Amino acid sequence: MNTTRRNFADRFINGIEWLAAIFVGIVALNIFVNVLLRKFFSTSIPDSYDFGRMLLGILIFWGIAATSYRGGHITVDLVWSALGQRGRRAVDVFATLVLLFVVIVQTTMLFDKVRGTYVDHVLTYDMNIPTWPFYAVAWAGDVCAVVLIAIRTWRLIVKPEALHDEHFEDRRTE
Numbered sequence: 649m650n651t652t653r654r655n656f657a658d659r660f661i662n663g664i665e666w667l668a669a670i671f672v673g674i675v676a677l678n679i680f681v682n683v684l685l686r687k688f689f690s691t692s693i694p695d696s697y698d699f700g701r702m703l704l705g706i707l708i709f710w711g712i713a714a715t716s717y718r719g720g721h722i723t724v725d726l727v728w729s730a731l732g733q734r735g736r737r738a739v740d741v742f743a744t745l746v747l748l749f750v751v752i753v754q755t756t757m758l759f760d761k762v763r764g765t766y767v768d769h770v771l772t773y774d775m776n777i778p779t780w781p782f783y784a785v786a787w788a789g790d791v792c793a794v795v796l797i798a799i800r801t802w803r804l805i806v807k808p809e810a811l812h813d814e815h816f817e818d819r820r821t822e
Contacts, residue, residue, distance in 0.1 A: 657799055661717055664792050668714040671707040678703060694774040702782035709758070709789035716747060717796035741804050748797045755790040762787050 682696045693699070728739050766780040 661796060661799070664710070664717075664789075664796065665714045668707070668710040668789075671703065671710050675700070675703045675707050695772040695777065698772040698774075698779070702779060702786075706782060706786045706789060709786040709793065711789075712751070713789050713793035713796055716751070716793050717800050737804070737808060740808075741801065744797060744801045744804055748794070748801055751790065751793050751797055755787065755794055758783070758787045758790050 678693070678696060678700055682693050682700075685691050685693060728736055731739060762780055762783040765783050766778075770779045771777060772779060
């Protein structure tokens with residue numbers, strides 16, 4: 649049963665990473681097509697600016713989810729590298745708990761933004777498309793970040809060898 653749970657968690661983590669990658673592709677495609685249309689046809693995609701900035705926001709929040717679990721974000725290892733294995737694990741757990749708290753607060757505030765854009769009926773400029781679904785997708789990425797950081801915290805505390813994090817493992821051997 650533990651293997652089934654672990655496989656589900658790993659599939660969930662991989663799915664989130666794939667979604668983040670898909671959003672990178674969508675943002676790049678939006679920019680590429682818009683540049684081509686402007687250069688060769690003197691036109692652009694209606695609301696491309698609004699779509700671009702909202703898709704970039706979605707990409708950022710799903711990217712937070714993808715990097716938070718793997719530990720792929722920027723770290724400073726000055727104190728960490730001077731500690732023994734128990735001290736390093738304590739620093740890792742503390743840092744992950746702080747990250748979890750910050751992302752929970754961020755997720756709560758982003759939900760207020762989703763609710764606000766829905767209640768205020770905020771629309772895009774050209775085509776008058778409601779913006780709240782874009783904010784909701786970004787919020788879902790933030791919710792996934794909370795879940796992944798909680799999984800990482802649990803694994804750090806209970807079974808740190810269960811983490812499949814190359815960066816994390818590289819740091820342990822330095």
